[in-house]
Amino acid sequence: MTQAVRHDAMRARNLALVLGEVSARGSVTRAALAEITGLAKTTVSKLVGDLIEAGLVIETGVVRVGERGRPGMEVRVSGRRVAAIGLEINVDYLAARVVDLSRSVRIRRTQPVDNRMTSPGDVIAILQDLALSVVDEAVDSGLRVVGGVLAVPGTVDLATGTVHSAPNLGWRDVPLLSLLRTPFPLRVDNEANLAALGELWFGAGHPDFLHVSGEIGVGAGLIVRGELFRGFHGFAGELGHVVVSPGGPPCRCGGHGCLETYAGQDVLLAAANAELGAGIAGLLAELDAGNRDALAACERAGWALGVALSSAVNLVDPGTIVLGGIYAPLFPWIGGVVTETLAARLGQMREVVPSVEVSRLGTEAATLGAAGQVIQQVIADPAALLNA
Amino acid sequence: MTQAVRHDAMRARNLALVLGEVSARGSVTRAALAEITGLAKTTVSKLVGDLIEAGLVIETGVVRVGERGRPGMEVRVSGRRVAAIGLEINVDYLAARVVDLSRSVRIRRTQPVDNRMTSPGDVIAILQDLALSVVDEAVDSGLRVVGGVLAVPGTVDLATGTVHSAPNLGWRDVPLLSLLRTPFPLRVDNEANLAALGELWFGAGHPDFLHVSGEIGVGAGLIVRGELFRGFHGFAGELGHVVVSPGGPPCRCGGHGCLETYAGQDVLLAAANAELGAGIAGLLAELDAGNRDALAACERAGWALGVALSSAVNLVDPGTIVLGGIYAPLFPWIGGVVTETLAARLGQMREVVPSVEVSRLGTEAATLGAAGQVIQQVIADPAALLNA
DNA sequence: CCGAATTAGTCTAAGTTATGGACTAAATAT
DNA sequence: ATATTTAGTCCATAACTTAGACTAATTCGG
Structure with missing residues (x-):
């Protein structure tokens, strides 16, 4: 349930409101903050004052906003403290x-x-x-x-x-x-x-997407309105064990034909006859060299990813899909198949099929x-x- | 973003807090409300007074809570206005x-x-x-x-x-x-x-579940912490088009082997050779009569439902699964298969496999x-x- | 170059709401 | 019958936000 709101909670929320706007907009004047938040100028000044005193926000300098009048003093989030x-x-x-x-x-x-x-x-x-x-x-x-x-x-x-x-x-x-x-x-x-x-705060920018982390396993994180969806026990996003084909290869989870058995890192490397030790770099080298097995493995992984993602789209309706982890460097070889498979399975139902993008962050995400x-x-x- | 909190918003939230507790607990005294919410007795009294005046809450009578002392006056949500x-x-x-x-x-x-x-x-x-x-x-x-x-x-x-x-x-x-x-x-x-x-407020009681609505199509609604998850465009929960087998029967959505092609009402009736006109009642009659085709159709639908739900559990991690719509009356014939299929596909991964329950509301949900x-x-x- | 207009930000008195403690009310225990 | 305990109200006070007056710094027009 929500908590009781006393004067201190009121202040806390307004403080958060102001800091949130400063953070979202980069730099703003107090006057603009008052306009945006709907708080009185006085209130904004006091809140900003507190934030400055705490070292969370700093004044960056005078900036002319309109054509005339006294220029405003812009503030932004401080990275110093x-x-x-x-x-x-x-x-x-x-x-x-x-x-x-x-x-x-x-x-x-x-x-x-x-x-x-x-x-x-x-x-x-x-x-x-x-x-x-x-x-x-x-x-x-x-x-x-x-x-x-x-x-x-x-x-x-x-x-x-x-x-x-x-x-x-x-x-x-x-x-x-x-x-x-x-x-x-x-x-x-x-x-x-x-x-x-990470993708939400340091990458793409939009606040609604399903982020797929291809590693040895395949995980996913769903961001809705800038918030992570965790599920009841906190185990949501196990994309790797979504069914691609119920009669497919056995999976360590006990099921058969899970996405992981088609598009997990180890499976990809093995199918491409790349050295397991060389990791994803080895696979990339094979792909660059035009190795047929490697290309076929990616094709298959991309198709499986498309099938699993079509289930995911039907269930959770993400804004877009961001491919990260090993799928980021592999994107040139799998992106197309994923998009096509997705379109084929969703096109009739939805006006808009979520676009499939690459993560910008790679392993740092x-x-x-x-x-x-x-x-x-x-x-x-x-x-x-x-x-x- | 959140809105600015002024005195009126503070009051509004506390009013909601109090009414919410009254609603959740059936009947409570002001003293208990003060204890629960953390608000001062004075404040609770004023808020309850306003709620009574507005006709949202009524006093039900004096009740002794502890061993000694003045008995409290309980209030509950009023259904009169x-x-x-x-x-x-x-x-x-x-x-x-x-x-x-x-x-x-x-x-x-x-x-x-x-x-x-x-x-x-x-x-x-x-x-x-x-x-x-x-x-x-x-x-x-x-x-x-x-x-x-x-x-x-x-x-x-x-x-x-x-x-x-x-x-x-x-x-x-x-x-x-x-x-x-x-x-x-x-x-x-x-x-x-x-x-x-409906299931959340009038049925099961627990605030975390995936509710499956079997009709001609198959839909689902995910409730997490008492809130409905809608997805980005509001189209989340299309369980009917989750992949059961990518090479399966063609579906009106353009895909193949969607859940709906195994467990939709029309498919079930057709597979069971029941009269389409008689609806689900006809199918139930056939099942009661021991019609083999009907039993096999339910077995197949239950298996498909289990496969699709295993994907759903991996993706959204619901607390429990509630089967409603046509699956409620069919539960005796499909519940077992669904549970078994789910357990077979999830057992190794999770300590707890979500239980599969029947909806109590039927078509009224x-x-x-x-x-x-x-x-x-x-x-x-x-x-x-x-x-x- | 100076005054009017305009916008930014601060100061002050006032308004709204919650609080703590004193108070009254109504019961039980001794 | 009196002390004790608990429920609920009353009142003065505190913690916020606000509106509007005020000062500060700029542009515009003459």
Whole structure:
């Protein structure tokens, strides 16, 4: 249920409203903010004053808005004080990103580690060192890291920060959060979800799409009106196990003919006769060289993706579809088939078939989404930070 | 974005908070409300006073809560003043229901009309007469009908109230809302969505489920945390066109092997060699008589439903699955297969496979959901009604 | 070059709502 | 019969937002 609204909550909401508009518009004058929000000039001035004092917003300079009259003083979100950290454990690397409140990426750090060969305990130790060193660097440049999120390729219990199952890492029931000691509040979340959020805040721009994360598994994150759809238990978006053909190849989930058995990374590499060790780069080389098996594998994967996505479109009606992860570099070979398959299965029903686009972020999406989530939280409720 | 919060908005939200708790708990004392909401006793008293004055809430009587002390005066939502109307156009009938603010169904009216044989104009005329007569009856018993929603089996543009496409009625681009003259504000919405909402407010009780409406087409409404998920264009929940087998029978949507080609009403009847004219009753008779074709058709439909639902569960992660429409009476013959198919495809991945339940409402779900939506709106923002 | 017009931002008195604590009311326990 | 406990009201106060007066900084017209 909603909470009781007292004077302080009223103020908190208006503070968030103002900061949200400043963040969305880049820079605005107080007068414009009053116009936009419907709040009185006085109120806006006071709220902006508080935000400036807290270091969340800075005055950028005088700008003439209309033809005549006193020019306004524009303000924008300050990137000097508050920052957030995004962490990621993936199959073959650990990564950290620091993003400031204005959504500029301040620090990028990626560290190759074969996490399938390493015990969870060791991975966690390395990750903790990485996080601490990155935070030190951030603090040195005057930033205050107010929080962080850790992206993991698997299902996560958000409340406890426990990894329920991460098949690609070979992890089961690892209480990640309680094993990590960080000098900032940390949460753990699913990599596909965070990648979708990353795309939302740092990529495409539109606030309605289904973001597909092709990795060894295939995940998806659905963004509706700028918000992530999680489902009841938080496991929504398991596109990899949507049915493509019920009599198809057996899948590790127990079913048959899931999308993953057609379009997962390992399957693609195997079907293309590319070296598994070379990863996606090897496949790309084969494709460039015109390897028929590789081309056929992509064709098949694209068709399967189209079939699965047609089910997804019918069920959740996304605005557009963004292909990320390994599908981003493979887009030239699969984009066309996906679009055609989708159109063939949806064209009669819908006036508009969602367009299929490429992600602009590549592998960085999840870490950026992770850090972005903390930033978003500050912008959505700055009062929580001021009063803390 | 959120709106500016002024004193009146603060009051409006607290009013909604109090009324919401009263509605959710049946009857409560002011003291308990203060405890629950966190508002001061004084504030609760004033808010409840306003709600009583507006006729939205009434005092029911003195009740002893604790062991000692002055007994509290309980209040509950009043069903005496405010009511809403739910209307439905379906293939072979028109229906109207009047529901009061306490969610009691006050008037039920169903009128058989073969809407496939009747022009939209004539259908609308009959519906308007029905609506007016029902509202008259409601007014006679002291109710004030504050709004209504009309359920239609097809895709609807919510903003304009235009039926985009209703294949079972044979309608295309009918501007329903602008053709209807009603003495209350009216909206038009999709039947499957409203049926899900009906189940939410008048049926199962839990606030997280996927409600499947089996009719000639197969639709679904997803309820998450008590809210309907609509998707970007408002067309989410088209379960009928989720892929069961990509090489399956051709579907009117242009695709192949959609769920509808296995589990739609007409397909079921045809496969069971039941008379199409007799409708679902005919099929039920055949099943009771042990007709092998009919049993096999149900087996096949249940399997297909299970396959499609496994995709749905992977994508949207519903709390439970509720089977409504024709699947409610057919549940004894399909429920088992659906559950088994679902378990076989999901068991390895998830600890908990959503349970498959029957709808308690049958054909009434959509009209109740329609009226309920208006009631819900009043409870979510009573201030809008007070100030109007 | 100066005054009128225009727009931005601040200051102040007033309005609305919630609150805390004192108060009254109505019951049980001793 | 009195103390204790709980429900609900009353009233002075506090925390916001607001409207409108005011000051500041600019352009326009003569």
